[in-house]
Amino acid sequence: MAINVSESEIQLSKLMEYSYYPGCSLHSTAREFDDSIQSIFKTLDIKLYELDDWNCCSAASATTLNHALSLALPGRNLAIAQKSGRDMLIPCTGCYNRHKSTEFELKRNSLNSTMIEAAVGFKYQGNFEVRSLLDVVGNEIGMDRIHQHVQKPLTGLKVVGYYGCLLLRPTKITQFENPEKPILLMELLQTLGAEVMPWSYAMECCGGDQTLVRPEIAVRLVNRLVEHAREAGAQAMVTVCPLCQMSLEMRQTAPGTKMPLFYFTELIGLAFGLKEAPAWWKKHLISPENLMNSLGL
């Protein structure tokens, strides 16, 4: 019996390491997202190995002008990840969506898969999975383990959870649980002790794809989201994506106080009692400091 337990523990610790693909955003505009991830994974004793010499996934640009290229560019990163066989953890949902699309083609062995393999110069073996950060935190690490680490519950903080598009859709590619009514983020925020307000806009688009090219489109979508978050009684919105965070911070134009936003990992870090947490949201365009002070968080 004792041997069985230790074997399962060994297996668990083997599972709990990942290839880490930060993507361009987490090295620039979403630095605090990266910092908060590194901190909470250290606390949870899970190793992240940044993928060696990774390249940009090409985001929305290759999907707009050259779809074949958009499938092949992430292929190079998959080839690098394949060498270690560790699951590949991707926090940015834009990067996740691109890599997942490439993985989808490679798995179904389509003409596209032959084209990707030829362009990159590798043979896909399928010995690892592309995983989103929310999936790993919510399903792999799990609510129980998160709950065990909560030192400072987020009592009194009223939030809405916001998924956006790229983590959930296209549904056959992302394979996200119940994509029209996902609950993983809400469960996680409740585990942290926050008050999660119900609303119907958690999967609606923020216009992030157009936020730099046609800002006026994003402005309309962002203002609508913020209005409904307020109506639901939220003091802050919680995002899972650097593109949503950026769009929602930059494109709020409605008069009055702006709605602050958190990356979900920042709130995990805060609930874990990590002292570096306030330094993360010093880098936000909309400061949540007044709100946090008023709640004593």
Add this chain to the structure above:
Amino acid sequence: MLDINFIDQVNTLSDQAIQLCYHCHKCTAGCPVTDQMEYGPDRILRMVQFGEKEKLLKCRDIWICVACETCGARCPNEIDAARVLGALREIAYSENVAVAEPGAVKFHKLFLLLVKNMGRMHEVSLLALHKLWTMNLFSDLPAGARLFMMGKVPLKPHLIRRQGEVKRIYDAFDPKKKQVSHGN
């Protein structure tokens, strides 16, 4: 001018079966930007079925799509209209059509050029070059300045070590160098 083969071209590039659409309008009902569009996703699918190539490639709608994929998630025939609009953008670009949103094409061209030469995105270069190219110099300057002050947008780009590998992938799909067939 109708092009009866247009549906085949779009089906192949988007990996969709547009002939299956029976116009239930679910895609348009769920689209968050349909009020900004002239046609909306459902009518665009209809126009592809009719072969209205020129009209579609020149229309603004294909550049207004935010690629949120709500249409594809809700289609009873599993047609991903966002992918269809993506294919229309790509055809418009590769066939040198005078597109309705040249600023968007410039943005994406610059993005791809920078990744080709550096391996990763460099926001300062992208935004500075895009501002110069479109002569839209002052948009978003305050937000950009704040991000810079916070140390979030480095001035110096990061170059990956094996840049040649990335360039080789680009060359494999350069429409001017080689015609690559894709889709299923």
